[in-house]
Amino acid sequence: GAVVSQHPSWVICKSGTSVKIECRSLDFQATTMFWYRQFPKQSLMLMATSNEGSKATYEQGVEKDKFLINHASLTLSTLTVTSAHPEDSSFYICSARPAAGTSGRTDTQYFGPGTRLTVL
């Protein structure tokens, strides 16, 4: 139980284009999803916290106009990297915190497999 998927698993794009990454909770509902960025051999860096039906809360230093987050349903959150540049190349990982009464525990985060973004 408590499975999270991400799509795509990897993407290569040209500089200046936008890329959308989807995060889905497959067997539970998630009122909260988190988006992380991870550089090689480093820990997870929280970018934003996304709550279903409301605006995402961004961490300090993360440009909300650059990284658009939409949490339109209890099972789907999307991260759109707008006007991507090579410095946006990274490993992006989402996680989901289950809603009460659904599969999984509300005091636990379940991670997706990650999306490798390469901007040329």
Added chain:
Amino acid sequence: GQQLNQSPQSMFIQEGEDVSMNCTSSSIFNTWLWYKQDPGEGPVLLIALYKAGELTSNGRLTAQFGITRKDSFLNISASIPSDVGIYFCAGQITGNQFYFGTGTSLTVIP
């Protein structure tokens, strides 16, 4: 923000040896979580701890929630090559307040 101090930062051990890593914080947590991340993958939940003093096992893995609620450790017994990866601890204070350790990179030498 809150910080979790995870140690050691890296470990190189012989296959068959036991491994111990821990996380400490100056803050009190209500939940401690241990994850393993393989290269190019997302972290996978290994063990979750929800009560102070709780000792939980998952196969060769054992983790404990410190009585002070400010620390947790993870032990791996009789390590095998597939234990290689980065192990992260995470603590939850409440709600969406989760904090992650900096990770322990484990290398198992056959």
